[in-house]
Amino acid sequence: MHDVIVVGGGPAGSSCAYWLADAGWDVVVVEKKHFPRVKTCGDGLTPRAVRQLADMGLEDALAGSHKYSGLRAYGFGQSIEMQWPEHPNFPNYGYTITRHDLDGLVAERAVKAGAALLAGTEVVAPIIAEAGSPSSSPTGSLPQLKGVTIKEKAGTGNGSGGERELRARYVVIADGANSRVGRMLGTNRRRDLPLGMALRGYYTSDRHDDPFIESHLDIRDAEGNVVPGYGWIFPMGDGRVNVGVGLLSTDRRWKGVNTSHLMDAFVNWAPDSWGLSPETSLGPPTGGKLPMGLSVGPRAGANVLLAGDAAGTINPFNGEGIAYGYETGRLAAAALGHALSGEGPRALADYDRQIDAAYGPYYKVARAFVRMISNPQAMKLCVGVGMRSEFIMSQLLRIMANLMRPDAPGPAEIGFRAMELISRLLPDEVAALEAVTSEAFSARAS
Numbered sequence: 001m002h003d004v005i006v007v008g009g010g011p012a013g014s015s016c017a018y019w020l021a022d023a024g025w026d027v028v029v030v031e032k033k034h035f036p037r038v039k040t041c042g043d044g045l046t047p048r049a050v051r052q053l054a055d056m057g058l059e060d061a062l063a064g065s066h067k068y069s070g071l072r073a074y075g076f077g078q079s080i081e082m083q084w085p086e087h088p089n090f091p092n093y094g095y096t097i098t099r100h101d102l103d104g105l106v107a108e109r110a111v112k113a114g115a116a117l118l119a120g121t122e123v124v125a126p127i128i129a130e131a132g133s134p135s136s137s138p139t140g141s142l143p144q145l146k147g148v149t150i151k152e153k154a155g156t157g158n159g160s161g162g163e164r165e166l167r168a169r170y171v172v173i174a175d176g177a178n179s180r181v182g183r184m185l186g187t188n189r190r191r192d193l194p195l196g197m198a199l200r201g202y203y204t205s206d207r208h209d210d211p212f213i214e215s216h217l218d219i220r221d222a223e224g225n226v227v228p229g230y231g232w233i234f235p236m237g238d239g240r241v242n243v244g245v246g247l248l249s250t251d252r253r254w255k256g257v258n259t260s261h262l263m264d265a266f267v268n269w270a271p272d273s274w275g276l277s278p279e280t281s282l283g284p285p286t287g288g289k290l291p292m293g294l295s296v297g298p299r300a301g302a303n304v305l306l307a308g309d310a311a312g313t314i315n316p317f318n319g320e321g322i323a324y325g326y327e328t329g330r331l332a333a334a335a336l337g338h339a340l341s342g343e344g345p346r347a348l349a350d351y352d353r354q355i356d357a358a359y360g361p362y363y364k365v366a367r368a369f370v371r372m373i374s375n376p377q378a379m380k381l382c383v384g385v386g387m388r389s390e391f392i393m394s395q396l397l398r399i400m401a402n403l404m405r406p407d408a409p410g411p412a413e414i415g416f417r418a419m420e421l422i423s424r425l426l427p428d429e430v431a432a433l434e435a436v437t438s439e440a441f442s443a444r445a446s
């Protein structure tokens with residue numbers, strides 16, 4: 001009988017295990033793959049993610065990775081370079097590092113702090129303590145668990161490859177975007193909230209150590225028409241760049257878009273200086289889903305919590321999920337520390353409320369924003385106006401990377417506050433805003 005079982009050893013699971021082990025609790029992480037393992041990602045760490053890694057004592061371990069200083073945005077023929085802002089709580093730089101290297105580092109750190117890691121072991125089912133069907137409402141609760149049933153890959157552990165039960169007082173579900181285990185407990189994603197879909201591949205490039213990561217706000221098809229989506233080129237510092245395209249479900253046209261064609265068109269269209277071509281490609285791209293904006297629930301039960309992508313915690317403004325995995329894993333660990341110290345299930349309900357308080361209002365604005373810019377005319381207007389002013393774009397960067405300053409409210413903070421007040425007056429789905437802007441822009445266009 002462990003104190004806590006963590007399902008999944010990605011950013012959310014490993015950070016949760018690290019903070020629990022660091023506090024002296026008996027925690028076991030069950031991870032179906034062996035580290036190092038490949039994970040499809042843009043490999044970009046923002047200052048928020050770097051802060052979490054530094055807090056886990058891992059910044060020195062990033063020394064060999066590519067340190068970069070800001071973002072270059074491209075849109076409608078213009079480009080702007082923006083340094084990460086100065087902030088009292090976050091550094092003014094980020095890193096790029098493959099998940100192959102990063103996730104193993106954090107899992108190893110959790111083990112050094114005292115966590116047990118069962119790698120090459122899959123959670124095949126939760127063991128539900130009570131009779132009765134699991135909740136199916138995002139606002140309901142999760143069933144009580146006794147533990148999980150695990151299956152070791154042949155050649156792992158005792159090599160039996162058989163199934164066995166693992167028991168714990170508390171269970172954290174951090175099994176990522178597909179969250180099979182979460183869904184077995186009855187979690188579901190709100191389909192009215194945005195979902196991202198992205199594809200990435202690696203290329204060799206002379207600009208592999210560029211000091212800026214690059215984001216393309218208008219990407220084109222083979223005929224040069226703007227298509228719904230965005231593109232990125234992230235220098236990796238090791239001879240490679242990570243190149244990707246993403247789409248949001250808020251754009252009704254996304255269902256008709258073939259992401260592989262979109263990727264080919266982006267590679268064709270990207271600035272020549274990156275040297276992207278089929279010849280410099282290091283292999284076919286791979287893709288994945290980005291559950292965002294707190295779209296998945298319920299997040300808590302009497303002895304179960306969800307963290308990271310399993311809870312849909314990706315930031316809709318920029319598709320960043322690693323930092324939010326670390327942060328929600330850490331919040332889950334703190335709540336479980338209280339629960340194990342005697343507070344019991346009340347502490348888990350507090351976790352649910354803390355997530356809402358920490359990200360709810362911000363993500364509500366983000367969801368409204370992505371819905372609005374999913375309208376092609378609105379997107380063109382916003383990007384067109386923004387790209388003419390370095391000042392506007394640098395304020396937007398602070399908002400979109402969640403790096404606003406609590407201590408020194410400036411234009412970004414004041415602008416965001418205004419957006420937050422407006423979004424509070426609107427129904428959560430802001431369908432009304434979307435409808436109004438769509439109609440207004442369609443009318444203008446015609």
Ligand SMILES: Cc1cc2nc3c(=O)[nH]c(=O)nc-3n(C[C@H](O)[C@H](O)[C@H](O)COP(=O)(O)OP(=O)(O)OC[C@H]3O[C@@H](n4cnc5c(N)ncnc54)[C@H](O)[C@@H]3O)c2cc1C
Pocket residue numbers: 007008009010011012013030031032033039040041042043044045046121122123124174175176177180181198199200244286287288289290307308309310314319320321322323325
């Ligand atoms: C194409 C793409 C590009 C992205 N780019 C970026 C980026 O540049 N920066 C950024 O911050 N975010 C990015 N993201 C988002 C980011 O990858 C995720 O938000 C992040 O990985 C979430 O961490 P997690 O720990 O919740 O889940 P994951 O990283 O998915 O970890 C879940 C872990 O659980 C394990 N697992 C799953 N099921 C089981 C099971 N049944 N039993 C045992 N183990 C299990 C998996 O093997 C995995 O190791 C990108 C996503 C995609 C798809």
